[in-house]
Amino acid sequence: MSASILVVGSVAFDSVKTPFGEADEILGGSATYFSVSASYFAPVRVVAVVGNDFDENQMAVFRKHGIDVEGLNRVAGKTFRWKGEYGYDLNEARTLDTKLNVFETFNPVIPEAHRSSEYVFLGNIDPELQLKVLQQIKRPRVVACDTMNFWIQGKVDAVKRTIAHVDILIINDAETRMLAGEPNLVRAANKVLAMGPKTLIVKRGEYGVLMFQGQSIFGAPAFPLEDVFDPTGAGDTFAGGFMGALAHAGEISERIFRRGIIFGSVMASFNVEKFSLERLTNLTRTEIDTRFRQFKQLTHFEEF
């Protein structure tokens, strides 16, 4: 039995437009993408807030994947809404509208039964709330954390206080440069590692991932896809696959982290093939393992 993963983040209704189509009010949010992705590898517990417009249809997605929803707090009001658009360069979303709704006063309370979770992922929420979550957890084995430019610009001290307490920071390349105040990515990564995390994972969208640990660097391309429909949630899906693979292996080592990067990349590659969670909620373990092996084919070369 794999160790459990606790994720704290957002659950949202997204309205997304891409050059290939659009979808309105579909289930999204960092905690949702993370949970479903991680659920293929290990038991998941989600802590988030939703409004009373969040009904059985949405709940069914979490139930289907055996995700523990004790910490999914339902309060009066409307669920968080995000509306965004992508151009042909699918690497960057343009936010058209954000309505925080019940998320505005989100104050995560970790259910007693979840406080001893061994693996913890702090989704992209206010860094002060991320720290509050950590204060409620008892001796976790691995804590990973996401953040974004909005917090780095507006609350950089809180971001630094939080990441001083996490093992793994998972952010994109622009955020890495911004947090370090340094244009060269390798130097920026080293500066971020000096802020506390033992591992920095830098997401680069269609260009893949770099992982920095001490002096060691691991690089993996993204899986090349003919059909990329909707990149929403790719980063959280990646984090879910990565943390899931770690919890499943139950071992903390560079070897397992590297394999986790590939499982995360596999999950993200499935996620972007269809809108919302459509692909992610309908995967088999065989499909996941097959794509992992395709990744090996993609990157393998012989010594000389």
Place this chain on the structure above:
Amino acid sequence: MSASILVVGSVAFDSVKTPFGEADEILGGSATYFSVSASYFAPVRVVAVVGNDFDENQMAVFRKHGIDVEGLNRVAGKTFRWKGEYGYDLNEARTLDTKLNVFETFNPVIPEAHRSSEYVFLGNIDPELQLKVLQQIKRPRVVACDTMNFWIQGKVDAVKRTIAHVDILIINDAETRMLAGEPNLVRAANKVLAMGPKTLIVKRGEYGVLMFQGQSIFGAPAFPLEDVFDPTGAGDTFAGGFMGALAHAGEISERIFRRGIIFGSVMASFNVEKFSLERLTNLTRTEIDTRFRQFKQLTHFEEF
């Protein structure tokens, strides 16, 4: 003894400004970067045109690397000048000035002794001239070719006529999308392969390289560097290391192509560490092999 490589392209004086410094009138050009890079692996013959301002100092660089300069045609006039600038995003150069000078009337004539070269690289010159070069060559084993947005926009029919006759096309991702008229890179690559080349190598600057051959894809990240001073010539240096490794191996196979991609990436990673050819002209085979092994460390992950 490795088979010889023939390269046809430009020799230039570059003036380059980056956020880290600047250099005036330094030796550059596609044929120069390619030749020096390839010379670490196999004998190289260069065909290009220079003016009478090209003196012993420049010639010494070619001599140092044992490059055959019989086809380096010296004519009355000035050598090609290029002036460019890079911002902190070192992926893209801004051209400030181009003076074609003697390059404007370049009509490559391949010396008789070079017409049976087994490996041929057509640097980024007018696609009609590239085709004229091919017509002078006797049964080459491998022909690779570069081109750029300027030719794809202005002479797309000539580009297509030329690449129908080459084995390997080496261009960047924007050029691939432009040539195919397709935003998705995998679909674009398949369209380009349908134009003739059996292999398409897509350069993505700091994000590495993708190689497409039939249904097979190989992906490699760029080597992460703390010091990137001057990306000028990185693409040609990559092509030189790639073709050099092919000629050295003397075998045409996916296995050797993949290894060639890594050797090309190794050479490009050295090149960008200093201005102009400063690093590239002062390498040892041990340094090259050590970085190749570091690439293996960078990308290796275990099956599960």
